[in-house]
Amino acid sequence: MDDKQPRPAETRRITDVGTLKALGHPLRLKLYGRLRAAGTATASQLAAQVDEAVSLVSYHLRKLAEHGLIEEADAQSGDARERWWRAAQDNLSFRHEDFKDTPEGVAAHSAIIRRLIAHRHEQYETYLDQQTAWGERWREAADQSDFLARLNPAELTSLNAEIHALVRTYEERGKAAEAAGDTAGRENVAVHLASFPFRL
Incomplete structure (x- = not known):
């Protein structure tokens, strides 16, 4: 499916520890976030963005795909060797209530929330570091x-x-x-x- 042909808005609620732990890996969280923002990308493109080896990025993309978090996308170029990926849903949710019955579930839920908070903090600090370059209209529109x-x-x-x-x-x-x-x-x-x- 072409990335210009949008998927229907969908939120997937993660309720199993295995999928939560698969997503909770720091590099996989970063890769998933990049795919959500970009629409589609190859392992090579993502590797350049996160400054990691293509082989390592490919491995983690396959792990995300095994849990249905990402899926293959239609090729966006004429190179048949390239494998294109995209997020399999628009949004993810994971609730404490679904993991509260086991120590492993509680720990996995807490870990991924903390990693997301750290990622959001880093994202906002990057904006603060670069805000002058965004120009007056964007600076006035941004809010905290x-x-x-x-x-x-x-x-x-x-x-x-x-x-x-x-x-x-x-x-x-x-x-x-x-x-x-x-x-x-x-x-x-x-x-x-x-x-x-x-x-x-």
Whole structure:
């Protein structure tokens, strides 16, 4: 399937420890993230982006594919030797409730969340290091906010659902615009959300 032919919006909920651990490897998380952003890529392209050997990247791509996290994509060039990959779904989710019954599950869930937080922190710090190069319009559009609300669990669930739905609306709007040829000025934009209770 060509990467210009979008997949239907899909979120896969990971509920088995094996798949969670496969995704939780630091290099595999990075490769999966690159594929989500790029649409499609080869092992050679990804290896250059993450500064690793092509053979190592190919190995980890195969591991992601074994767990249905990525899949082969149609060739984007005339080189039949190249194997193209893409994410097998638009989004992934993994909930503590699905892993709380075993120490291994709890540890795997905690580890991948911590790695994701570290990756997001690194991603934002990279933007901060490069923000001058982005120009005034992008700097004014970028945001880092912190909110404090007094909610119960049902209200927090509802808030998260509304925020997710709003972001998805913009995701689909961007895809439709690009499909219609409106690509000028468009960049990948990371939207990170963390909502959790705390006590003083």
